[in-house]
Amino acid sequence: MLMEERLWSTLPKLQKAADPYQALSRLVKVKDGILEVMGNEHRLGRTKVISVGKAAYPMARWALDYVKPESCLAVIPSGVDVSLDRARVIHGSHPNPDELSLRAGEEVMKEVASGDYDTLLFMISGGASAMIEVPLIELSELREVNRVLVTSGLSITEINSVRKHLSKIKGGKLAKLSKGKIVNLVVSDVPGNDLSTIGSGPTVPDDSTFLDALKVAERVGIQGRALEVLRRGVNGELEETPKKLDTVSYLVLDNMTVLKEIAPLFQNPLILTSELQGEVSEVSKVIASIFKSCLSYGMPLSRPFSLILGGEPEVTVRGEGGIGGRNSELSLHLLKLLKRYSFALLAYATDGIDGNSEFAGAILSSSLVIDHIDEYINNHDTYTPLAKAGVVIKTGYTHTNVNNVYVLTTA
Numbered sequence: 001m002l003m004e005e006r007l008w009s010t011l012p013k014l015q016k017a018a019d020p021y022q023a024l025s026r027l028v029k030v031k032d033g034i035l036e037v038m039g040n041e042h043r044l045g046r047t048k049v050i051s052v053g054k055a056a057y058p059m060a061r062w063a064l065d066y067v068k069p070e071s072c073l074a075v076i077p078s079g080v081d082v083s084l085d086r087a088r089v090i091h092g093s094h095p096n097p098d099e100l101s102l103r104a105g106e107e108v109m110k111e112v113a114s115g116d117y118d119t120l121l122f123m124i125s126g127g128a129s130a131m132i133e134v135p136l137i138e139l140s141e142l143r144e145v146n147r148v149l150v151t152s153g154l155s156i157t158e159i160n161s162v163r164k165h166l167s168k169i170k171g172g173k174l175a176k177l178s179k180g181k182i183v184n185l186v187v188s189d190v191p192g193n194d195l196s197t198i199g200s201g202p203t204v205p206d207d208s209t210f211l212d213a214l215k216v217a218e219r220v221g222i223q224g225r226a227l228e229v230l231r232r233g234v235n236g237e238l239e240e241t242p243k244k245l246d247t248v249s250y251l252v253l254d255n256m257t258v259l260k261e262i263a264p265l266f267q268n269p270l271i272l273t274s275e276l277q278g279e280v281s282e283v284s285k286v287i288a289s290i291f292k293s294c295l296s297y298g299m300p301l302s303r304p305f306s307l308i309l310g311g312e313p314e315v316t317v318r319g320e321g322g323i324g325g326r327n328s329e330l331s332l333h334l335l336k337l338l339k340r341y342s343f344a345l346l347a348y349a350t351d352g353i354d355g356n357s358e359f360a361g362a363i364l365s366s367s368l369v370i371d372h373i374d375e376y377i378n379n380h381d382t383y384t385p386l387a388k389a390g391v392v393i394k395t396g397y398t399h400t401n402v403n404n405v406y407v408l409t410t411a
Contacts (some may be wrong), residue, residue, distance in 0.1 A: 003344030003411055004391075007363045010265045010407075011348070011393070017261035018260040018350045018400045020125065020187050021058040023253035030066045035183065042183055045069055045118030049087075050111055052132055053125030053199055054351050054401040055187045055253075057082050063121060073111050075104045075131055080397055092131025092313060095150060096143050096220055105134040105169055108202075113177040113342035116135075120203075122184045126189025126351070126401035128199030134168040137225045138239075142166065145217075145226050146201065152220040153279060153316030156190050157208075160200045163276070164241055165213040166226055167200065171241030174202035180235040184249035189351075189401040191275035191311045195249050204249055210234045240281045255310035258350070266306035266409060270294075276311025276406070280326050283313040284333035291338065291408055313404075315355070315380065322381025325355020326402055328392075329382045331362045332373055334408070342366050342411045348393060351401035357383045361404070364391040 016022065029036040030117055033044050049072040050061035060074035064086055072087035077094045092104035112120065135142045145166065147157045150289065164171030175182055180301065184201050190197045195204045210233030233239050255275035263269040274288065276283060294301050313326050327347035333349050334345055348361040370385045 004363050004365050006276070007344055007346040007368070007407060007409070010262060010346070014258065014262050014348065014405060015260045015263060015395070015398065016404050018253070018398070019058065020253055020400050021062050021255070023187070024059065024062040024185065027252050028066075033396060035067070035291070037185075042119065042181070046116065047119045047121055048111070048117040048180070049073070049113065049121045049123065050108060051075070051123040052108065052128040053187070054127035054189070055125035056123070056397060057399045059123040059125065059185065059187065060084055061088055067121060069116070069121065070117065073108065075108065076395070077127060077131060094127045094130045095137070095316065096339070097130045097141065097229065098132045098143070098148050101131055101133045102139060105132040108132050108263070109169060109174065109177060111180070112174060115179070115338070117180045120180050121185065122182055122203045123185045124199045124203070125187035126198065126200070129170070130165050132169065132202070136166050136168060136229050141225055145222055148220055151317040153314045154216065154220065155277060155314065156312060157194060157197050160197045160218045162213045162216050162222070163200045164206055164208060165210050165230055165406050168372050169202050170200035171206035172201060172204055172245050173206070173241060175241060175245050175247055182247040184247060186249055186251050187402065188251055188254040190401055191255070191277050191313070191403065193251055193254050195251070203245070203247055205243050205245045207243065209240065209343070216372055233319070239409040244376070253402055255405070258402055258405060259308050259310050260381060262405070263308055266308070266320040266407065268301045268303055268305035269308055270305065271308045274310040276309050276313055278313055280313045280315050280329045281333060284330050284337060287406070287408060288334060288337035292341065292345065295341065295410065304410045306407055309392040309406040310403050317380050319379070322379050323357050323384055324348070324380040324382040325357050325359070327354045327361040328357065328359070328386055329377065329380070331364060331386065332370065332377050332382050335364070335366070335368060335370065336373060338366060346407040348405045350398060350403060350405065352398040359387070359392040360395045360396065361382055361393045362386045362391050362392060364389070
């Protein structure tokens with residue numbers, strides 16, 4: 001079997017490993033009104049469920065099947081058409097907030113603050129930052145701030161420190177409205193699984209400050225009302241995000257879980273990290289150097305072997321850019337760096353969307369030849385040649401998000 005064919009055959013198992021419904025079914029049990037997670041028990045009583053993010057649909061579906069709450073609100077990405085019996089489904093925009101996101105934010109606030117209930121089961125996943133919002137600035141400026149943040153090569157932690165301090169619900173502020181105990185079930189799209197960063201942490205304490213957010217905003221050139229709000233916060237004129245909350249949180253699915261699940265599919269697998277971060281151009285050099293060393297010295301792996309990684313490397317977009325994403329850029333960089341070697345690569349975004357493309361990633365080998373590869377990289381137009389070559393992965397929306405998965409394998 002060709003190297004690429006072997007990687008294509010593993011894709012369905014990878015997608016199953018990233019399924020939130022399956023993860024919840026494995027880790028969380030509900031019996032006689034008691035929720036048991038990782039050995040901890042919580043008596044539910046009257047339960048309200050709110051599920052927000054890219055994985056909101058399967059997480060809400062699990063709650064309806066097993067928890068059977070008195071009410072359930074699911075906020076899913078706009079453009080995704082699903083329905084849930086016994087639940088209210090609304091939409092929020094991603095990756096840039098819009099009017100839908102603001103309406104969704106208001107609805108979530110109302111849901112948390114209304115009615116009598118004993119437990120709020122808050123289910124959150126990546127994408128929630130953009131999908132629910134009640135901002136301290138106008139929407140038009142918020143969208144511009146968001147655009148600057150996500151194209152500046154910042155880490156998700158830095159991005160969300162700003163988002164949290166320009167919001168009325170992020171950074172634990174939503175939790176303060178709750179009338180019941182909050183149990184958070186979390187699917188992580190953040191390297192390192194910082195719960196306060198996932199979805200900008202609306203129901204968990206926040207360690208970041210207005211000063212942290214201001215430093216990031218000034219560094220990337222954010223101006224206007226947003227900067228004024230952050231400066232007012234630094235001066236003590238606005239309330240800080242809560243540093244302590246009486247909530248409990250459980251991580252039910254993350255990138256490392258997926259990497260461990262797929263590793264046995266390969267000969268001599270080595271999981272390097274689930275926290276891959278940094279500029280794609282630099283990250284690619286590190287991956288290539290490890291691959292070449294393993295080939296040259298046979299340590300710690302004998303052939304054939306596979307290097308397995310996950311995370312969220314960054315791309316700083318210069319100029320207008322073309323059709324691209326972190327996975328396509330990493331693919332072209334590795335094609336350049338490993339052009340004398342025999343390899344195959346899987347680069348996959350578990351949410352089915354890489355950058356501004358309609359693709360989830362690519363599966364390719366060293367036999368692929370791309371003319372003018374530097375031009376595509378410099379213009380951030382990295383999916384154009386990969387699509388022409390027919391090596392792109394196109395899944396459509398996957399209803400999950402646990403970062404990106406990379407498998408670099410020998411013959």
